Amino acid sequence: MTETLAIIGAGQAGLSAAASARQEGFEGRIRLIGAEATPPYQRPPLSKAYLKGEFEIDRLHLKPAEFYESADIEMDLGRRIVAIDRDGKTLTDEAGAEIAYDRLIIATGAPPRRLSLPGADAEGVFYLRTLKDSDALRAILDVDGTIVVVGAGYIGLEVAAVARAAGRDVTVLEIADQPLKRVAGPAVSAFFANLHRDEGVDLRLGTGLEEIETTHARVSGVRLTDGSRLPCAAVLVGVGAAPDQGIAADAGLDCDNGVLVDETALTSDPAIWAAGDVANFPSPFYGRRLRLESVPNAIEQGKAAGTNAARAAAGRDPIVYDALPWFWSDQYDVKLQTAGARPPNETPGMAEVIRPGAAGRSFSVWTTLNGALQSVDAINDPAAFLVGKRLIAARGNIDLDALADPSQDLKSLL
Amino acid sequence: MAKITYIESNGAEHVVEAQAGVSVMEAAVRNMVPGIDADCGGACACATCHVYVDPDWLDKTGKRESMEESMLDFAYEPKDNSRLSCQITVTDALDGLVVRLPEQQG
Numbered sequence: 001m002t003e004t005l006a007i008i009g010a011g012q013a014g015l016s017a018a019a020s021a022r023q024e025g026f027e028g029r030i031r032l033i034g035a036e037a038t039p040p041y042q043r044p045p046l047s048k049a050y051l052k053g054e055f056e057i058d059r060l061h062l063k064p065a066e067f068y069e070s071a072d073i074e075m076d077l078g079r080r081i082v083a084i085d086r087d088g089k090t091l092t093d094e095a096g097a098e099i100a101y102d103r104l105i106i107a108t109g110a111p112p113r114r115l116s117l118p119g120a121d122a123e124g125v126f127y128l129r130t131l132k133d134s135d136a137l138r139a140i141l142d143v144d145g146t147i148v149v150v151g152a153g154y155i156g157l158e159v160a161a162v163a164r165a166a167g168r169d170v171t172v173l174e175i176a177d178q179p180l181k182r183v184a185g186p187a188v189s190a191f192f193a194n195l196h197r198d199e200g201v202d203l204r205l206g207t208g209l210e211e212i213e214t215t216h217a218r219v220s221g222v223r224l225t226d227g228s229r230l231p232c233a234a235v236l237v238g239v240g241a242a243p244d245q246g247i248a249a250d251a252g253l254d255c256d257n258g259v260l261v262d263e264t265a266l267t268s269d270p271a272i273w274a275a276g277d278v279a280n281f282p283s284p285f286y287g288r289r290l291r292l293e294s295v296p297n298a299i300e301q302g303k304a305a306g307t308n309a310a311r312a313a314a315g316r317d318p319i320v321y322d323a324l325p326w327f328w329s330d331q332y333d334v335k336l337q338t339a340g341a342r343p344p345n346e347t348p349g350m351a352e353v354i355r356p357g358a359a360g361r362s363f364s365v366w367t368t369l370n371g372a373l374q375s376v377d378a379i380n381d382p383a384a385f386l387v388g389k390r391l392i393a394a395r396g397n398i399d400l401d402a403l404a405d406p407s408q409d410l411k412s413l414l
Numbered sequence: 415m416a417k418i419t420y421i422e423s424n425g426a427e428h429v430v431e432a433q434a435g436v437s438v439m440e441a442a443v444r445n446m447v448p449g450i451d452a453d454c455g456g457a458c459a460c461a462t463c464h465v466y467v468d469p470d471w472l473d474k475t476g477k478r479e480s481m482e483e484s485m486l487d488f489a490y491e492p493k494d495n496s497r498l499s500c501q502i503t504v505t506d507a508l509d510g511l512v513v514r515l516p517e518q519q520g
Contacts, residue, residue, distance in 0.1 A: 042455040059436065062455075064444045296453055296460075328459035335481065337459055359480065382481055386461065386488035 003028035005309050006091060006099060008081045008247070009107035010034025011043070012295055013276025015062055016302030017105045017309070022071045024310035030073045031099065033091070037078040038131055039065070044295060046134035047158040048330050052165065053138060057131065084251040086269055103271050103309045106248055106259055107302060110241035110277035110293055115150070119212025124219030124234045128155055129241075137236065141166040145233025148172075148222050150209050152179030154329050156238030157192060160201050161331040170201045171230060173222075175208040182240070185342065187354050187365050188377045192331070199332055209235075241293055243278045256280060258291040264318035265305040271312075275305035284322045285395075286341055286374070294327045324393050326385075334361070337385035340375035340392045342367050350374075353400040357381035364388070371397040383410055390414060416509040420447045420465075423517040432504045438513065439463040439500035449515040456500035461485040462519040463499040464492075468512035475502050475511070490518050 005021055007014045010032050018032045034040070041060040049055055068075055076099075083092040084104070091099040112127040114120070126137050137159070140147070147163050149156045152174035163170045172179075178189035179196075196203050208225040212235055221231040243258040254260040254268040258280030265273045265281065276298040280291040304321035311318055327338040343350050349370040357363050357380060364384035365377040372395065376388025387410045391398060402408050420428045420442055432441035442450040442463075451462035458481055467475050472495055478486065479501065486496045499513065 044455060044457065048457075059440060062443075064446065067446055070446070295455070299453055326460075328454060328457060330457060335457075335459065380481070382461075382484040383487060386485065390488075 003102040003313055004031060004100060005029065005103045005105070005313075006031045006033060006101035007105045007107060007306075008033050008091070009109055009276070009278075010036070010040050010075070010077060011107060011109050011276065011298065012040065012062065013109070013278075013298035013302035013305075014105070014107035015040040016299045017107060017273075017275055017306035018073045019063075019067075019071060020303040020306030021310040022073065022306075024307045026306075026310035026313055028102070028313065030071075031076055031101075032068075032073055033076040033079055033081060033099070035078070035080040036130060036132075039063070039068070039075060039077065041131060042295075043129070046131065047128055047155055048162070051134050051138055051141075051159070051162045060131065081247060084247050084272075086251050086253075086272070089271070103313065104273070105305045105309060106267070106272065106274040106278060107276045107298075107305070108244035108247070108278045110243045112155075112237065113240050113242050115209070115212075115237050115239070117209065117211060119214050119219070122212055122214040122217055122219045125212060126234060126236045128159065128236065128238065140234045141168060143233055145169075146171055146231065148209075148230065148232045148235045149238060150235060151238040151240070152176075152192075152203065152205075153182065153238050153240060154180070156236065157196065157331055158329060159236050159238065160196060161199070164196075164199050164201060165332070171232070172196065172201055172203045173207050173209055173224065174203070174205050175225070177206050179203070179205070181345075183338075183342070184377060185345065185352060185365055185367065187352075187363075188336070188379070191363075191379060195332065195334060241277065243280070243291065245278055248274070248278075263320045263322070264308050265301055265321055266308065266318070273305035273309055275301040281321065283325075283341070284320065285324065290325070290341055292325055292341075294325065296323070296326050324389060326389060335380055335382075337378045337382060338375065339378075339385055339389040340367075340373070342375040342377070343369050351400060353404045355384065355403050356406045357384065366398070366400065366403055368398060368400060373398045387411070387413060416504050416506055416511060418504070418508065419510075419512045420449075421512065421514045422449050423515055432508075434504050434506055436504055437500045438465070438502040438504060438508075438511070439498070441504055442499065449519070450499060451519050452500060454500075458482055458485065458498060458501055460520075461489045461498060464489045464516050464519055465497055465499045465513040466493055466516070467495045467497050467502075468514070469495055471508070471511050471513075474507055490516050490520060
């Protein structure tokens, strides 16, 4: 009898899982089930080049149509799964139709957190995750009036950069005392705060949103936590993402800030794996659990999940997912590249050094924990990013004093 | 349109009709040429679309920008004719372009 591997979620992780399962020799049916109607596409450009209008939708597709035919991956798009029956090994979609599976991979991602305050449902309030979201946002870049961005995380700052480039007035609200506080250290946060202010963004730190004011159910302004009011044409909400774990939790899979998996991407059910933004995994390298929202993690963990589903079907041992995290962001003419996972701010034993880069407006921040290199944030400094990536992977201790000396050649550290 | 030949490190050739305006990386991905990972999708952020441009074509493919230059410096076996294929835009003038792929990316 032919086995079926079902994959819920046709994003970067789901596609990577499907392709890897086939590559690993899985001979049964592979069904890639996506809630969106579009075949797997790249999300990063949705807040960057695509939003700017620099290229069209056909350039977002991750694979050509022939790929799915040649790899014999069945696409099941525009279909939202609402329930997993683990005993009966069946999925149920919104319309009540059932899909049988033998093995399952959950790659549902992490949709944006929604605001719940007065006016949050008004027309002119935008979120950014999907192609449709980006298209809707792109349309308002041509309209007059201020754009208020709620949240100075990557999405908020990237959209602010695109909106400024389009000549729009932009106000960014951030409840914390610095941008990117959840993901970056003080030096990187301060750099981006200055960058956006230099580019004309009205960045208001320590300031949140109290209410969205509306006229005829359309956004007309915002009222802030400091009591002030600001007229605006649109509000973009970028206050983080939450793992889409509802169906997994309902099915009784262990979840805690994501679907909990082991180092082979396996969930608490031996026939179900999870990968990408939705998966909370133990990092052998960092010795702690991580849940990452990034393309490289989606690709590599998807690969592990797909490979291991195929291996389980063939009775073979699984591979371990231990890829080094990395990330990038483009804002104006600045490229940030991050290698590794930075320990949370104020972790005991943490130290860091700032190394000036070769060109103006370039530098890197190197973070150690008890002497061992953990992460590198590189601003317009790809050499620091790539050297850092290798040094972290080599798991060595590093001499921070030598690093801080710009006359010391980076390559000599390898 | 431009005809581009990608030659894998094992000698396997892939001839592709590429549309003007896309990158040499995208033309490879769209035509399922193996050996170009392009994890970042063309943002010049990952250095996994490294190619060697056939010396006859170096003038026409243009110069490396500083960001690309630094990325290539740390790629697998960089050479004088190394490029990140996401940074070469296909034009009609590139009809006949030949690029070779390294043994591995990254």
